[in-house]
Amino acid sequence: MTKKILSFNKAYQLKETALTIGFFDGIHLGHQELIKEVVNSKYVPAVLTFSTDLKSIIQHKKEQLILTESEKEGLLSSLGIQQYYVLPFSKEVMSCSPSDFLNFLTSLNAKEIVVGSDFTFGKNAAGKADLLNELKNRNIKIVIKDLLEVNNEKVSSTTIKNYLRLGQIEKANSLLGYHFFYESEVVKGLQNGRKLGYPTANMNQSDEKINLPDGVYKTQTEIDGKTYPSMTNIGTHPTIDQLDKGIIETNVIGFDGNLYGKTIKVSFLSFLREQVKYKSLEELKNQLRIDKDNCR
Numbered sequence: 001m002t003k004k005i006l007s008f009n010k011a012y013q014l015k016e017t018a019l020t021i022g023f024f025d026g027i028h029l030g031h032q033e034l035i036k037e038v039v040n041s042k043y044v045p046a047v048l049t050f051s052t053d054l055k056s057i058i059q060h061k062k063e064q065l066i067l068t069e070s071e072k073e074g075l076l077s078s079l080g081i082q083q084y085y086v087l088p089f090s091k092e093v094m095s096c097s098p099s100d101f102l103n104f105l106t107s108l109n110a111k112e113i114v115v116g117s118d119f120t121f122g123k124n125a126a127g128k129a130d131l132l133n134e135l136k137n138r139n140i141k142i143v144i145k146d147l148l149e150v151n152n153e154k155v156s157s158t159t160i161k162n163y164l165r166l167g168q169i170e171k172a173n174s175l176l177g178y179h180f181f182y183e184s185e186v187v188k189g190l191q192n193g194r195k196l197g198y199p200t201a202n203m204n205q206s207d208e209k210i211n212l213p214d215g216v217y218k219t220q221t222e223i224d225g226k227t228y229p230s231m232t233n234i235g236t237h238p239t240i241d242q243l244d245k246g247i248i249e250t251n252v253i254g255f256d257g258n259l260y261g262k263t264i265k266v267s268f269l270s271f272l273r274e275q276v277k278y279k280s281l282e283e284l285k286n287q288l289r290i291d292k293d294n295c296r
Contacts, residue, residue: 001073001076001077001081001082001083001084002082002083002084003073003084003085003086004083004084004085004086005086005088006048006085006086006087006088006108008087008090008092008093008096008104009092010107011107012107012108012109013109014083014108014109015044015046015083015109016043016044016109016110016111017038017043017044017045017046017083017108017109017110017111017112018037018038018039018041018042018043018044018045018046018110018111018112018113018114019038019046019047019048019085019105019108019110019112019113019114020034020035020037020038020046020047020048020113020114020115021047021048021049021105021113021114021115021119022034022047022049022115022116022119023049023050023157024047024049024072024076025065025066025067025072025157026065026066026067026157026160026176027067027072027075027076027079027176028066028155028156028157028160028175028176028177029148029150029155029175029176029177030116030147030148030155030156032079032177033145033148034114034115034116034145035047035076035079035080035081037114037143037145038081038112038114039079039080039081041112043110043111043112044082044083045080045081045082045083046081046082046083046084046085046110047076047081047083047084047085048085048087048108049072049084049085049086049087050086050087050088050089050093051086051087051088051089062207064161064207064208064209064210064211065208065209065210066157066160066161066164066176066180066209066210067209068183068206068208068209070183071181071183071209074183075178085108094123095123096122096123097122097123097126098121098122098126098127098131100122101121101122101127102127102131102132102134102135105132105135105140106135106138106140110140111139111140111141112140112141112142112143113132113135113140113141113142113143114143114144114145115129115132115143115144115145116129116144116145116146116147117129117144117145117146117147118147119132119144129144130144132144150174150175151174153175155175159175160172160175160176161210163175164180164210164212165210165212165213166213167212167213167215167271168271169212169217169268169269169270169271170269170270173268173269178267179220179267179268179269180212180267180268181265181266181267181268182203182206182209182248182265182266183263183264183265183266184203184204184206184248184263184264185203185261185262185263186201186202186203186259186260186261186262186263186264187202187203187204187260188202188260197285197288198251198288198292199251200233200249200250200251201221201249201250201252201259201264202247202248202249202250203247203248203250203264203266204247204248205234205245205246205247205248211234211246212234212268213234213271213274214234214235214236214246214274214275215233215234215235215271215272215273215274215275216231216232216233216234216271216272216273216274216275216291217231217232217233217234217268217269217270217271217272218231218268218269218270218271218272218294218295219231219232219250219266219267219268219269219295220266220267220269221250221252221255221264221265221266221267222264222265222267223252223255223259223262223264224262228252228253228254228255229253229254229295229296230250230251230252230253230266230295231250231251231253231272231291231292231294231295232248232249232250232251232266232268233248233249233250233275234246234247234248234249234275235247235275236275237249237275248266250264250266251288251292253292253295253296272291272294272295273291
């Protein structure tokens with residue numbers, strides 16, 4: 001997949017594309033419907049998205065995301081997107097008129113544009129999805145898809161984030177269409193897990209990505225293209241050497257090797273239990289044995 005950072009007031013000579021537009025936080029089942037539409041087109045499948053600070057600027061606060069930028073790129077590529085355009089959310093973009101944005105889209109040489117029915121653009125979101133139909137006069141095919149519902153619930157990034165914050169992993173995954181995951185480099189911890197007989201691969205929590213509630217989760221971990229069952233603790237491990245800041249600790253079942261400095265992907269299947277401060281290390285070990293059996 002080729003990535004290109006765009007400028008709002010610049011002419012481009014780009015390939016003829018089928019272009020879907022949106023922020024695509026999470027690339028959930030609704031987003032995937034838009035992506036399928038452009039991938040099945042006769043034109044080069046492309047995505048136009050916005051810089052990750054878009055929601056933070058609109059809502060005047062730091063917004064945690066379901067996917068980091070690198071995770072989003074990897075997922076889009078795996079779904080068949082070949083051209084990835086990023087439009088920084090500049091003052092020009094924020095203040096542009098709907099007609100200015102339509103002219104910008106025309107400059108991208110898109111022959112087909114696919115959006116959801118809730119798509120808006122231009123200053124104060126004045127441009128609605130139906131306004132894109134004006135581009136038909138410029139020989140651009142417009143496809144506006146209805147919002148997807150699963151079990152009578154609208155699939156949206158906001159709904160998914162609410163489920164994740166509550167630790168309701170399975171509900172979030174049912175709307176994502178894949179298992180929510182963290183993908184990051186393994187860092188050195190205190191190695192207490194190794195002393196207990198449960199060595200862990202540790203990852204720092206991200207300020208950019210949404211954090212799950214503290215607790216123990218059933219997970220699976222991908223290492224060098226191979227997937228292993230695993231159990232993951234998120235929190236400050238209060239029983240032994242309590243930390244000031246939470247960490248993600250994963251015991252990979254069936255793997256024996258050094259993971260320091262390696263990037264791994266930990267996918268979350270379900271929430272097992274809340275974080276507990278145990279009275280003794282023996283009590284903690286007994287609980288870890290139960291957790292491991294539940295994760296095999």
